[in-house]
Amino acid sequence: MPTSGRGRPEVGNPWNNRPPRPPGAQDRRRPPRAQDERPAREQASRDDRIASAARSELRLYGLNAVHAVFSRRPEAIRKVYLTESRIPALKPLLAWCVKQRVGYRVVEEGDLDRLAASTHHEGVVADVLKVEPLLMGDWLRALPEGKPVAALWLDGVGNPHNFGAILRSAAHFGVAGILLPRESTLAISGAAARVAEGGAEQVPLVRMGQADNAAAQLRNAGFSLAATVVRGGDDLFAAKLPPRLVYVMGAEGEGMDARLAEACDLRLSIPGSGAVESLNVAAATAVFLAQWKQRL
Structure with missing residues (x-):
């Protein structure tokens, strides 16, 4: 049985069972595939997209604040969260979201508290694009x-x-x-x-x-x-x-x-x-x- 440099047998190493290479022959063992690094690159890309969205988007809350964005620049709206009790007041906005395939979710009051980091959200939170000065x-x-x-x-x-x-x-x-x-x-x-x-x-x-x-x-x-x-x-x-x-x-x-x-x-x-x-x-x-x- 072949031995390692320290004199102990190497077990289960298929390379040591191959015939010796001729002088000057190249080692044809393949390096690790590039796809091994793909998950890390994909995660970095996702992180970059999330960071970019955070820089370009603003989380608004309050009925009049959200109504004002919908009235003046509806195309800026990216996501809407609301309580069930606010559906009647926000029907035009929700209909627009359906037509434009903009996501909205009906959530509990406590969920809006966390999303807005405030209890003064008045039942609605929206992620919208910022306006640069x-x-x-x-x-x-x-x-x-x-x-x-x-x-x-x-x-x-x-x-x-x-x-x-x-x-x-x-x-x-x-x-x-x-x-x-x-x-x-x-x-x-x-x-x-x-x-x-x-x-x-x-x-x-x-x-x-x-x-x-x-x-x-x-x-x-x-x-x-x-x-x-x-x-x-x-x-x-x-x-x-x-x-x-x-x-x-x-x-x-x-x-x-x-x-x-x-x-x-x-x-x-x-x-x-x-x-x-x-x-x-x-x-x-x-x-x-x-x-x-x-x-x-």
């Missing part, structure tokens, strides 16, 4: 000429519920766009869209470049920039507001950047009783927009 130049070119326009520049606003409330007010008062600084991570989320009650589909997000360049672009387009400050600004209710106006709203707590405030054309404050320091950014935005609308 517009570029500043594209947004400016699309604005109507000769008409009053208001926009909001959000400097550091981060709370999704405040953002949702701002979007709701912006939609109500016909704001033309929400301007986001280049470094801002603010984006539409499920929570923001629910609080916006459909407003997230009405007001475009606009990605700016450097702050000084963005301000110059806005002024060239006829806009004035108004810093909204807690104190030290002109009385909002007495000030003359230009027809093309960008309100610059500061972050919750810290307020807006002092250098940005100094670079604005106007400084405006909301007078109050003094019983509280100020309104939060969402409530203040509604007051500023209402005053602009009233002055048109």
Whole structure:
């Protein structure tokens, strides 16, 4: 019986039972087949597709938020989950899903709690494609000429519920766009869209470049920039507001950047009783927009 290098017999090794190869002959044993690696490649491909979908899709919840997407861009809907009690309210959407072969599932309340990571889903959750922010130049070119326009520049606003409330007010008062600084991570989320009650589909997000360049672009387009400050600004209710106006709203707590405030054309404050320091950014935005609308 053949032996190994250590002097012990090798058992069950068919190669050792073959006749010796002639000098110079090649070993014709085949390497492991490429298909042995296929499961790993297929899993990596699936992981890539899942990651890509996660980047391009948004999970919305709330009846008005889902209705708004269905009304404005139904082709963005990828999957719908709902409770049985919501079927009557969502019949047109479900009929569209059947016609377009978009999946939907009737699930329990607890399932929606987990899908939305919230109990405020109002009986419906939907996976939809995200909308990327517009570029500043594209947004400016699309604005109507000769008409009053208001926009909001959000400097550091981060709370999704405040953002949702701002979007709701912006939609109500016909704001033309929400301007986001280049470094801002603010984006539409499920929570923001629910609080916006459909407003997230009405007001475009606009990605700016450097702050000084963005301000110059806005002024060239006829806009004035108004810093909204807690104190030290002109009385909002007495000030003359230009027809093309960008309100610059500061972050919750810290307020807006002092250098940005100094670079604005106007400084405006909301007078109050003094019983509280100020309104939060969402409530203040509604007051500023209402005053602009009233002055048109």
